[in-house]
Amino acid sequence: MMSNRTWRGLGAGLLAGAMWGLVFLAPELARGFTPAQLAAGRYLAYGLIAALLAAPSWRRLRGTLGRSEWMALAWLGFTGNILYYLCLAGAVQLGGVAMTSIVIGLLPVTITLAGSRDAGAVPLRRLAPSLLLGIAGLVAIGWPSLASAGSGTLSEGLLGLLCALGALGSWTVYAVTNSRWLARLHGVSGHDWSLLTGVATGALALVLAVPAFLLAPQAHGPREWAWFAAGMGTVALLCSVVGNALWNFASRLLPLTMVGQVILFETLFALLYGFMWERRWPAVHEVLAMVLLGAGLLASALAHRPAAAADEHVDRVTVT
Numbered sequence: 001m002m003s004n005r006t007w008r009g010l011g012a013g014l015l016a017g018a019m020w021g022l023v024f025l026a027p028e029l030a031r032g033f034t035p036a037q038l039a040a041g042r043y044l045a046y047g048l049i050a051a052l053l054a055a056p057s058w059r060r061l062r063g064t065l066g067r068s069e070w071m072a073l074a075w076l077g078f079t080g081n082i083l084y085y086l087c088l089a090g091a092v093q094l095g096g097v098a099m100t101s102i103v104i105g106l107l108p109v110t111i112t113l114a115g116s117r118d119a120g121a122v123p124l125r126r127l128a129p130s131l132l133l134g135i136a137g138l139v140a141i142g143w144p145s146l147a148s149a150g151s152g153t154l155s156e157g158l159l160g161l162l163c164a165l166g167a168l169g170s171w172t173v174y175a176v177t178n179s180r181w182l183a184r185l186h187g188v189s190g191h192d193w194s195l196l197t198g199v200a201t202g203a204l205a206l207v208l209a210v211p212a213f214l215l216a217p218q219a220h221g222p223r224e225w226a227w228f229a230a231g232m233g234t235v236a237l238l239c240s241v242v243g244n245a246l247w248n249f250a251s252r253l254l255p256l257t258m259v260g261q262v263i264l265f266e267t268l269f270a271l272l273y274g275f276m277w278e279r280r281w282p283a284v285h286e287v288l289a290m291v292l293l294g295a296g297l298l299a300s301a302l303a304h305r306p307a308a309a310a311d312e313h314v315d316r317v318t319v320t
Contacts, residue, residue: 009253010262012246017265019243022235024270025277029231032220035089036212040205041228043081045236047202053241054195061196064187070200072181077201080174081240082208087167095160103164105138105267108260108296110172115179115256130261130299137292138267140285179251179259190248198240261300264293
């Protein structure tokens, strides 16, 4: 039996994935806006909402954090938000959705490998079944689209691959760094840390907003701008504020090797939302992919079961 601590972590990770899966609909809801504008709009809204929510606790938080914590927040905002989104958008434009989804889908592998020496980690040989099932699920998603995709130039394909690898690396760095900072912080809840990351990201988005909005050639009417603002505000609230808070909660409850597997929930929910948006049932290879991804998550949970049982005595501690 897995401990209550592990079940709570899995539940928080599932809900975070449900929130993050909505991000993939944002470009469809705001067509005509560039990736840089989408990133700047989302993270400006994230920073504003986070600053408003953090305002009542600002005096307490300011006294808790030092220069190293603020530097870490700026680094997390840059790697996990700004750089990741820009690399992801470039990869999709240059290399296609199929190639990008396969590369980004390797996040569970890279995060698990990065956390394999952390406290609470289980041997990699016990994680091999879950990793292989996850990779098989990602191949099942991307391979049919990859095989039928139109061919671009070699230079565009290579640049797209480099962008996808950049997105993979930047979010791996974010996930590992964020998890380790949460483990060492005292007196700062996961929700507060998420809000502070939002404030730092909002400040960085101000720099991105200047070229994104002032130098962009596209002209939009008042109605388009209102729709854009509403969409980015909703994405910022649900995906960045709520989703990141749930992710931080899960990161404090689960070992990093298990956190890496839980991120597959985002892929599963993104697929479900995509089917709903396109108003269709999943194809056979998509059903197979979801079954394989789900089996990988189950295999990961079973692999961590002994470690989770050892944490049973921690369940009485309140995790904030």
